[in-house]
Every structure is written in C-alpha cells, then in structure tokens.
Amino acid sequence: MLYREAGQFKTNYVDDQAVFPIRQDRIGIAVILAVAFVGIPLFGSDFFISAVMVPLLVFSLAAIGLNILTGYTGLLSLGTGGFMGVGAFACYKLTTIFPDVNIIIWILVSGFFSCGIGILFGLPSLRIKGFYLAVATLSAQFFLDWAFVRIPWLVNNNTSGAIEVPSRYLFGMPITGPMAQPEVRYLVVLSIVALLTLIASNLVHGRIGRSWMAVRDMDLAAELIGIRLYRTKLLAFAVSSYYCGVAGALMVFLWYGSAEPAVFGIDQSFFILFMVIIGGLGSLVGSFFGAALIYGMPIILKAIVGLVGLQISPATVEHLTFMAVGGLIILFLIIEPAGLARLWQVGKQKLRVWPFPY
Amino acid sequence: MRAPDDSLKTRIGDVLLAVEDVSLAFGGVKAINGVSFDIRQGEIRAIIGPNGAGKTSMLNVINGFYHPQQGRITFKGKTRSRMRPHEAASGGIARTFQNVALFRGMSALDNIMAGRTLKMNVNFFWQMFRRGPAMREEIEHRRFVEEIIDFLKIQDIRRTPVGRLPYGLQKRVELGRALAMEPELLLLDEPMAGMNLEEKEDMSRYILDVNEYYGTTIALIEHDMGVVMDLSDRVVVLDHGEKIADGTPDEVKRNQAVIDAYLGVAH
Amino acid sequence: MDILYKIFIDPFMQMGGAPDLLVQTLWEGLVAGMLYALIALGFVLIFKASGVFNFAQGIMVVFAALTLVGVYDLLRGAGVPSGWLAAYLALAIALGVMGILAFAVERVVLRPLVNQPDIILFMATFGLTYFLIGFGEFVFGGNPKRMIAGELNLPSGAVEFKMAGGFVAMQKIDIAAVLIVSVMVAGLSFFFQRTRIGRALRAVADSHKAALSVGISLEQIWVVVWFAAGIVALTTGIMWGARSEVSFSLQIIALKALPVLILGGFTSIPGAIVGGLIIGIGEKLGEFYWGPLLGSGIESWLAYFIALLFLLFRPQGLFGEKIIERI
Structure with missing residues (x-):
C-alpha cells in the first residue's frame, strides 16, 4: 500500500525525466544513503566494515565500469582486471612521486591512466565485434599482467614485486596504510563510489547513454541515425576503464593495503564479469546486486558451514563456491537473462499494483 | 487519393537527390545495375519492383550503408561516388527498415x-x-x-x-x-508490410501528413500497389537490379515492361 | 640504431648462425601449435554445429584429463593392478564421463537456452567453466597430477636427429601427438563434409529455427557434437598432460586457443590447424629470438597480439567467409 504513485502527477518534463520519478523510490534512496553514511560507520563492526562493505563497494564500482562497456554498449571485455591494475599502479607511482598531493586526488586521477590504456585497447573495437573483441581485450589483460610483473619500476623496484601502500592522511587522519581506521576507509570509499555512481547514472540517462544502448541494440541502425560508432564505442571504453581504474586504486589503497600483480589477473576479470551478468547487463543497481551476490556467497557459505559445524576444509568451500557461481550463472541466464535487476523491477511492479494485479 | 493536378506544381521543387548510373555487386551477384533516377524536393517517390529487384539495396546505397562500385550520388547539389552513413544522417536523410x-x-x-x-x-x-x-x-x-x-x-x-x-x-x-x-529526405522501406487494412490506412495518413505539414520529401518502397498508386507522385520500377520504368503512377501502370515484370512474360 | 639492429638484424643472424637451434625452435612451435590447434578444434566443432562459442573447451580438456587420472587412481585403490588394464579401463570410463557431460550440458544448459542470442550462450559457457573447475577439484582434488602416458602405451623418451649442423631433439610423445592430430583432423573434416550428420550439423549452426523446421533434432545433434568435442578434449588432455602435468593451471594455456580461432576463423577445421601452427611457431620464435629484448615472458601475450594485428586486416579470419551485413 505504501508503494503507490497514484496522485503523483508530473507537470513538467524536468520531473518526468528524473532518474527516480516515483517519490517512494527517492525516499528509499535517501534511507539507503543515510544508513550507508551514518548507520554503518556507527554501528557496524570492524570486520563487517572492512571485510564486507569496503570490498563490496569496490567491486560494485568495478562492475559499474564493466557494465557501462558490456551491459550498456554491448562490448564484451575480459580485460577488467588489467584495467583495474593500471589504476592501482598509476596511483602508487603518483603518490610516491608526489607524496604531498592528497591521495584522494591521486585515486581519482589514476583512473585517467587506465582510461588511456582502455582507449588504446578499445581501438580494435572499431573493426571487430563480439567474440573477436573479447579476444582483443584478452590481449590487453595478458599484456598488462606481463607488464605489471616485468617492469619493476612500477613498484619502485620493491624486492617483493608488490605495491606497498604508504600512509596518507586527510585532515590529519590516516586514510591509507596500516594505521587507517576501517570506518574512515569505508567512508572514503563510499563517498567516491556514491559520486561516481551518480555520474554514471547521469550519463546513462542522457544522450550519451542512449547512444551507447543504441550501439548495443543495433549498431547499424545507430550509425544511420547519425551516431558515430567509433566515438561512442571509444567513449564507452574510456569511461568504463576510468571506473575500473579507480576501483583498482581503491581496492589496493583502501582495502588490501598491499597487492601483488596476480590480483589483477584474468580471474579478477571473470569475477567482475560474473557480477555484471548476474546483477543484470545494462543496470547500475544490478551492479551492486551482482557484487553483493558473487562476493557475498563464499562468506555466506563459510558462515553456514561454520553454523552447521561441518568439518569442511577451506579448499572444499572454495570448490563449492566455484560450483555455485557457475551454476548460478547458468541458472540466471536461463530464468532471467536480464539478471537480478530485472527481478527487482518485476518485484517493484508487483508491489505497485498490489493487491489488485488487474 | 490526392488530386494530381495543381498541387504537384506548387509542392514539388528542384531535384533533392539524384543517383546516376549506380551499380552494386556482392561478389559476383549484381544487386543494382546502372540505375539512375532522381527525387525532387517535396515529392513522394515510390520505388517498386518484384522481390530481389534491388530496392532495399538502393536505399542502402542512398544512405551510405552499401558502397556502390560505380556511379554518382548527388544530394543537395553535392556529387560524390558514395555516401557515408554519417554524412547522410547529418545531411538530413532518415530511414526506416524493412525488418524493424x-x-x-x-x-x-x-x-x-x-x-x-x-x-x-x-x-x-x-x-x-x-x-x-x-x-x-x-x-x-x-x-x-x-x-x-x-x-x-x-x-x-x-x-x-x-x-x-x-x-x-x-x-x-x-x-x-x-x-x-x-529529415529532409525520409526513406521508408515497406512501411506497411504485414499490417492489416486499418493499420495501413493509419500509416498512409501519417505519411501524407508528414509530407504535407513538415514538407518532408519521401521515398518509399512498398508492395501494396493500391497504396503506392494513391500516395506517390512518381514511381520508379526496378527489376533484377535494372530500372524498367519511371513516371507518374498512371504511366507506370500502363507500361508493358512493368506488367511483364509483375505478371511474368510468356517465353 | 642499436635497438633497430637488435630487432631487425640480430635475431636473423642468430637463426643463420645456428640453424639447428632454429629447427629445434620451429619443432617446438609446431608441437605447441598442434596442441593449441587441438583445443581450437573442439571450439570449432561446437561452434559449427550449434553456433555456441564454447568458452569451456579449455576446461573440458583439463577436466577430461583429470577424470582419466583420477579414475585410474580410484581403480588402483579398488584393487585393479596398475598397468595397461587399469589405464584403458580408466580411459573407457573417462570417455563415458565425457558422454554424460555432453548429455548433461544439452539438458541443463543448451535446451533451455535455444534461440537466445549468441552472447547469452557464450556467457552460459562461462558458468559451465566455473562449475567444471569447482566440480573437478571437488571430486579429484586440486593437486597437479601425473598423466598415465606410459600405462596407455604412449612412447616416451626422445630421439635426436643430426641435421643442420647440429642435433635436434624430438620427444617421441610429440611425434605421436602430431600424428594423432593429423588423423583426427582428417577424420573430422570427412565427417563434416561428406556425411549426412555432418551436413545436419552445419545446418543447425546456420539457424536453430530453420534446422528445427526441416526436422533436424537439435537435441541429438548437440549431444553428438559435445561428445565429439569431449573426445577431442580427452585426447588433448592426454597429450598435454604427458608433456607437463594435469592441473587447472592448464586453463590459461587453453585460452591461447582463442587467438588460434581468430586466425583460423570460427568455422574452419583446416583454419584451426593452420592458425594453431602460426600461433605456436610465431610465439616460440618470438620468445626465443626477440623475447630477451623485452625481458622475456612475452609468450604470455604474443599470441594475442599476433591475432589482434591480424584481425585489423582480415576481420573474418584466414578461412572465414566474408560477412555481408544486411539491414
């Protein structure tokens, strides 16, 4: 009964073009933001904040990035891990070369490096499509993997070959490095993710988003109504890899604390792709759902195993997770190719007309 | 039904688009063979012909999707050997498709x-x-x-x-x-295919209105002869990639080559 | 100028200076290429017959090999004396498992997804990949295993040929691999071009709907073709396992079949072979002669770059048909 739009009439196009035209949705978003910004830092345990919420936000951001490319523009990419790595390494280099500039600025700037690399590897998309393009992005993935390992300059010639995150401060509070409090890291991540999600939402709801989806749905027709295919595709690559780059930088600086190049391997790319598929191709809110499900499943599985008191080795849990993820992907593609986001929409639709569906 | 007398002269202006001697082949298959015709400002121009006559290919050439091996296309006074899709779109050519x-x-x-x-x-x-x-x-x-x-x-x-x-x-x-x-030129590829009578009437109305109110030039491909004869000012007939007739609906209706193409000739 | 010399002159000087090393490198490229081609062949089979780009082919190779070795261990545990009997029994059971897999994939994955866009089916094979990794490790454990090549009467050891002013060593198992691949390719080509089922398979690839409407049973065709791909996978697994060991790290190498496919085209059996050879030889030559310039290890991405370069000039692959886009 609460979820009704009756009586909410739009008298101008500004309101009608809003992202959330229904008042209850706007209230819902406000509540979620309030919980995320105030409730969780106040009441969440350290474990919950640093091992559940921070990773979830980071993965959501990466999933939004990939979703822009794959879900909105229809260009399949298997190079997400590599692009995330570019962001992380760029951020590391920047903050060690210019330690006085605020780390948050470098995190946001590092995305531009991965943006550049993304455009470079997106160039073949002008000539090739579909599976072929997927292979082209694989070349990015493997080349970047190789570069991260083989160029010691990227990690300032560390003997460990890994990024060691230095301590950096904001208003005198440590936000990266071992001294940073989970709540502080969480709030930084949350702010960046919220800002970038808002921007992504603005982009996909306007001319640019329509061009992306037009290219995805029927590129030839898009070309004939005057959409420049190569500009549109390259823009999608650029924006997508920017998001992935920032996600990579956040992952290393505000979550892991240190990272070996292996973190940015092909497995990471698949992981994020699965989030996008399960969450829903072409849906921002789906990216959050997908990240929650794929990242949350092993945690929940482990918790269940612990609760039941079964003697199962961590390795077995991991195997089971693999099986579950694989099975879920197939299941989702069969029952709802549009992913969790569509289920969410269907649910909302039902709620809207409840209790009289006809 | 439109009165063909005076409105023709007032409504229809200069040549907006002309294709000259256009040929298009896929591998060895000739889809279009040396076709020339023009479309005048403000008119409704029909392109008709049996299946496989090269009608859709012709539209694809006009908005730059196919690149003809030979011929020239003049649009708004500018002549080129082939159109580019983006050029066509920004020049004011819009298009609907046979399969939506x-x-x-x-x-x-x-x-x-x-x-x-x-x-x-x-x-x-x-x-x-x-x-x-x-x-x-x-x-x-x-x-x-x-x-x-x-x-x-x-x-x-x-x-x-x-x-x-x-x-x-x-x-x-x-x-x-x-x-x-x-658009200045609207290409419609079988706008009424698969529609029932009522829908066809609606669509005909829209086409006439667009032409009248917005002054848009229209080129359409259509199989329903009744519709074509009612709507169009001039008709070009293609068969096996070649132009076999060009003129007002009445002229085309009486043309022997057209009758042969549609009904078949005794060999 | 020094760098230009190192790129354009020095490697060829080395080749000329030690032709036996060149022959050795070429041979290793050939063998690696053959194995890439074998994986690619599995892709091609399924793609030709169902239009599904089966990402799981690489995992099927590992899974098949793992099943073979795992079952062999189980049999020995159950009291069957080790040796050829247990090995061949395990081989038969592994074949059966691949058959069951084909059947299950058709039932669970493909049938509910008939007529979905290609990309959806492609992604479903991602799911299959992950499922098989988890399942394989769950049943047989994640440790690398030794392939039972000797027990299957595959030759081992090396032969040395005196040629090109030096010695070229060839593993016998590699020679056997090359022979087996050749026979298999010939057989499959014949199957596709000349038999009734082969033609039906090609029809299905063109359009699911059209094939259904002329009375071709999609279910049967898919089971057949996935089983065939399973057999190819098992063969590949044995050959590959005999060279190194059986573990899931093979899947990264299996991805190299993708550039092979791009070179050869998704539907061409000869293309898979030629593409495999180009990639195999190209990457071994590149690694051996040009790799040191970049700090080696370029093998991991060179194949993809070769394919990428190639794509820019010929998007439909070496043997693929030129696509005419219609609207």
Missing part, C-alpha cells in the same frame, strides 16, 4: 529521443551532472519528441520497451525515430 530496426532494449521514448542525437551537442562535462545546459537541452528535445508522440498517437506506450510492442506499433515508433531527425 529499433533499439529493442530501450523504451519507445528513448528510441525516439535517440533520433535527436545529431541535434544534441551539450558536452560530456554537463552530461555528467545532468544539470544546467544538459538538462535544458534534454527538456527542449523531449518537448519536440512529445510532439511526434502526439502526432503518431503513441502516448500510452512511451515507457514500454519496444521489444514488447506489437509489430504495427513498432513500425510507428520507428517512423517516429526517423521523424525526430527532422
């Missing part, structure tokens, strides 16, 4: 809004914030698009993803998308 080519995942409104892409130019920066100029532009074009929606009477399906619409409505949305481009 809508963006299936998008709503009817978004599809038609996408047709405004070329007219929108607020930069990336403002798009990121969806405020100021970006929002103003969006609203301005939304207003234009709403006029088209009213004109085509599809207000109730604005928010429906087009993949879920019935065929007749999809065709209408597609016409709307083409109109959103404010």
Whole structure:
C-alpha cells in the first residue's frame, strides 16, 4: 500500500525525466544513503566494515565500469582486471612521486591512466565485434599482467614485486596504510563510489547513454541515425576503464593495503564479469546486486558451514563456491537473462499494483 | 487519393537527390545495375519492383550503408561516388527498415529521443551532472519528441520497451525515430508490410501528413500497389537490379515492361 | 640504431648462425601449435554445429584429463593392478564421463537456452567453466597430477636427429601427438563434409529455427557434437598432460586457443590447424629470438597480439567467409 504513485502527477518534463520519478523510490534512496553514511560507520563492526562493505563497494564500482562497456554498449571485455591494475599502479607511482598531493586526488586521477590504456585497447573495437573483441581485450589483460610483473619500476623496484601502500592522511587522519581506521576507509570509499555512481547514472540517462544502448541494440541502425560508432564505442571504453581504474586504486589503497600483480589477473576479470551478468547487463543497481551476490556467497557459505559445524576444509568451500557461481550463472541466464535487476523491477511492479494485479 | 493536378506544381521543387548510373555487386551477384533516377524536393517517390529487384539495396546505397562500385550520388547539389552513413544522417536523410530496426532494449521514448542525437551537442562535462545546459537541452528535445508522440498517437506506450510492442506499433515508433531527425529526405522501406487494412490506412495518413505539414520529401518502397498508386507522385520500377520504368503512377501502370515484370512474360 | 639492429638484424643472424637451434625452435612451435590447434578444434566443432562459442573447451580438456587420472587412481585403490588394464579401463570410463557431460550440458544448459542470442550462450559457457573447475577439484582434488602416458602405451623418451649442423631433439610423445592430430583432423573434416550428420550439423549452426523446421533434432545433434568435442578434449588432455602435468593451471594455456580461432576463423577445421601452427611457431620464435629484448615472458601475450594485428586486416579470419551485413 505504501508503494503507490497514484496522485503523483508530473507537470513538467524536468520531473518526468528524473532518474527516480516515483517519490517512494527517492525516499528509499535517501534511507539507503543515510544508513550507508551514518548507520554503518556507527554501528557496524570492524570486520563487517572492512571485510564486507569496503570490498563490496569496490567491486560494485568495478562492475559499474564493466557494465557501462558490456551491459550498456554491448562490448564484451575480459580485460577488467588489467584495467583495474593500471589504476592501482598509476596511483602508487603518483603518490610516491608526489607524496604531498592528497591521495584522494591521486585515486581519482589514476583512473585517467587506465582510461588511456582502455582507449588504446578499445581501438580494435572499431573493426571487430563480439567474440573477436573479447579476444582483443584478452590481449590487453595478458599484456598488462606481463607488464605489471616485468617492469619493476612500477613498484619502485620493491624486492617483493608488490605495491606497498604508504600512509596518507586527510585532515590529519590516516586514510591509507596500516594505521587507517576501517570506518574512515569505508567512508572514503563510499563517498567516491556514491559520486561516481551518480555520474554514471547521469550519463546513462542522457544522450550519451542512449547512444551507447543504441550501439548495443543495433549498431547499424545507430550509425544511420547519425551516431558515430567509433566515438561512442571509444567513449564507452574510456569511461568504463576510468571506473575500473579507480576501483583498482581503491581496492589496493583502501582495502588490501598491499597487492601483488596476480590480483589483477584474468580471474579478477571473470569475477567482475560474473557480477555484471548476474546483477543484470545494462543496470547500475544490478551492479551492486551482482557484487553483493558473487562476493557475498563464499562468506555466506563459510558462515553456514561454520553454523552447521561441518568439518569442511577451506579448499572444499572454495570448490563449492566455484560450483555455485557457475551454476548460478547458468541458472540466471536461463530464468532471467536480464539478471537480478530485472527481478527487482518485476518485484517493484508487483508491489505497485498490489493487491489488485488487474 | 490526392488530386494530381495543381498541387504537384506548387509542392514539388528542384531535384533533392539524384543517383546516376549506380551499380552494386556482392561478389559476383549484381544487386543494382546502372540505375539512375532522381527525387525532387517535396515529392513522394515510390520505388517498386518484384522481390530481389534491388530496392532495399538502393536505399542502402542512398544512405551510405552499401558502397556502390560505380556511379554518382548527388544530394543537395553535392556529387560524390558514395555516401557515408554519417554524412547522410547529418545531411538530413532518415530511414526506416524493412525488418524493424529499433533499439529493442530501450523504451519507445528513448528510441525516439535517440533520433535527436545529431541535434544534441551539450558536452560530456554537463552530461555528467545532468544539470544546467544538459538538462535544458534534454527538456527542449523531449518537448519536440512529445510532439511526434502526439502526432503518431503513441502516448500510452512511451515507457514500454519496444521489444514488447506489437509489430504495427513498432513500425510507428520507428517512423517516429526517423521523424525526430527532422529529415529532409525520409526513406521508408515497406512501411506497411504485414499490417492489416486499418493499420495501413493509419500509416498512409501519417505519411501524407508528414509530407504535407513538415514538407518532408519521401521515398518509399512498398508492395501494396493500391497504396503506392494513391500516395506517390512518381514511381520508379526496378527489376533484377535494372530500372524498367519511371513516371507518374498512371504511366507506370500502363507500361508493358512493368506488367511483364509483375505478371511474368510468356517465353 | 642499436635497438633497430637488435630487432631487425640480430635475431636473423642468430637463426643463420645456428640453424639447428632454429629447427629445434620451429619443432617446438609446431608441437605447441598442434596442441593449441587441438583445443581450437573442439571450439570449432561446437561452434559449427550449434553456433555456441564454447568458452569451456579449455576446461573440458583439463577436466577430461583429470577424470582419466583420477579414475585410474580410484581403480588402483579398488584393487585393479596398475598397468595397461587399469589405464584403458580408466580411459573407457573417462570417455563415458565425457558422454554424460555432453548429455548433461544439452539438458541443463543448451535446451533451455535455444534461440537466445549468441552472447547469452557464450556467457552460459562461462558458468559451465566455473562449475567444471569447482566440480573437478571437488571430486579429484586440486593437486597437479601425473598423466598415465606410459600405462596407455604412449612412447616416451626422445630421439635426436643430426641435421643442420647440429642435433635436434624430438620427444617421441610429440611425434605421436602430431600424428594423432593429423588423423583426427582428417577424420573430422570427412565427417563434416561428406556425411549426412555432418551436413545436419552445419545446418543447425546456420539457424536453430530453420534446422528445427526441416526436422533436424537439435537435441541429438548437440549431444553428438559435445561428445565429439569431449573426445577431442580427452585426447588433448592426454597429450598435454604427458608433456607437463594435469592441473587447472592448464586453463590459461587453453585460452591461447582463442587467438588460434581468430586466425583460423570460427568455422574452419583446416583454419584451426593452420592458425594453431602460426600461433605456436610465431610465439616460440618470438620468445626465443626477440623475447630477451623485452625481458622475456612475452609468450604470455604474443599470441594475442599476433591475432589482434591480424584481425585489423582480415576481420573474418584466414578461412572465414566474408560477412555481408544486411539491414
């Protein structure tokens, strides 16, 4: 009964073009933001904040990035891990070369490096499509993997070959490095993710988003109504890899604390792709759902195993997770190719007309 | 039925687009062979012919999707050996397709809004914030698009993803998308295929209205002879990639080559 | 100028200076290429017959090999004396498992997804990949295993040929691999071009709907073709396992079949072979002669770059048909 739009009439196009035209949705978003910004830092345990919420936000951001490319523009990419790595390494280099500039600025700037690399590897998309393009992005993935390992300059010639995150401060509070409090890291991540999600939402709801989806749905027709295919595709690559780059930088600086190049391997790319598929191709809110499900499943599985008191080795849990993820992907593609986001929409639709569906 | 006498002279102006001696082949198969004809400002020009006559290929050449091996295309006084899709679109050529080519995942409104892409130019920066100029532009074009929606009477399906619409409505949305481009030349590929009588009448009405109110030049491919003869000012007939007749509907109707092509000749 | 010399002159000087090393490198490229080609062949089979780009082919190779070795261990545990009897019994059971897999994939994955866009089916094979990794490790454990090549009467050891002013060593198992691949390719080509089922398979690839409407049973065709791909996978697994060991790290190498496919085209059996050879030889030569310039290890991405370069000039692959886009 609460979820009704009756009586909410739009008298101008500004309101009608809003992202959330229904008042209850706007209230819902406000509540979620309030919980995320105030409730969780106040009441969440350290474990919950640093091992559940921070990773979830980071993965959501990466999933939004990939979703822009794959879900909105229809260009399949298997190079997400590599692009995330570019962001992380760029951020590391920047903050060690210019330690006085605020780390948050470098995190946001590092995305531009991965943006550049993304455009470079997106160039073949002008000539090739579909599976072929997927292979082209694989070349990015493997080349970047190789570069991260083989160029010691990227990690300032560390003997460990890994990024060691230095301590950096904001208003005198440590936000990266071992001294940073989970709540502080969480709030930084949350702010960046919220800002970038808002921007992504603005982009996909306007001319640019329509061009992306037009290219995805029927590129030839898009070309004939005057959409420049190569500009549109390259823009999608650029924006997508920017998001992935920032996600990579956040992952290393505000979550892991240190990272070996292996973190940015092909497995990471698949992981994020699965989030996008399960969450829903072409849906921002789906990216959050997908990240929650794929990242949350092993945690929940482990918790269940612990609760039941079964003697199962961590390795077995991991195997089971693999099986579950694989099975879920197939299941989702069969029952709802549009992913969790569509289920969410269907649910909302039902709620809207409840209790009289006809 | 349109009175063919005086309105012709007032409505129809100079040559808007001319194709000269165009030939197109796929591998060894000749789709179009040395075809020339022109389309005048403000007229409704029909392209007819049996299946496989090269009609759709002709439209594809006109808006730059296919590259002819030979021939020239003159559009608005500029002659070139082939059109580029983007050139055609920004020059004011819009198009609907034989098999509806809508963006299936998008709503009817978004599809038609996408047709405004070329007219929108607020930069990336403002798009990121969806405020100021970006929002103003969006609203301005939304207003234009709403006029088209009213004109085509599809207000109730604005928010429906087009993949879920019935065929007749999809065709209408597609016409709307083409109109959103404010084209000077509108190419319609079988706008009435698969429609029932009522839908055909509606569509005919829209085509005449577009031509009359917006002054848009229209080239259409259609199989329904009744429709073609009623709507069009001039008809060009293709058969096996060659032009076999060109003239007013009455002239074409009496042309022996056309009758042969449609009914077959005794060999 | 020094760098230009190192790129354009020095490697060829080395080749000329030690032709036996060149022959050795070429041979290793050939063998690696053959194995890439074998995986690619599995892709091609399924793509030709169902239009599905089966990402799981690489995993099927590992899974098949793992099943073979795992079952062999189980049999020995159950009291069957080790040796050829247990090995061949395990081989038969592994074949059976691949058959069951084909059947299950058709039932669970493909049948509910008939007529979905290609990309959806492609992604479903991602799911299959992950499922098989988890399942394989769950049943047989994640440790690398030794392939039972000797027990299957595959030759081992090396032969040395005196040629090109030096010695070239060839593993006998590699020679056997090359022979087996050749026979298999010939057989499959014949099957596709000349038999009734082969033609039906090609029909299905063109259009699911059209094939159904002329009375071709999609279910049967898919089971047959996935089983065939399973057999190819098992063969590949044995050959590959005999060269290194059986573990899931093979899947990264299996991805190299993708550039092979791009070179050869998704539907061409000869293309898979030629593409495999180009990639195999190209990457071994590149690694051996040009790799040191970049700090080696370029093998991991060189194949993809070769394919990428190639794509820019010939998007439909070496043997693929030129696509005419219609609207």
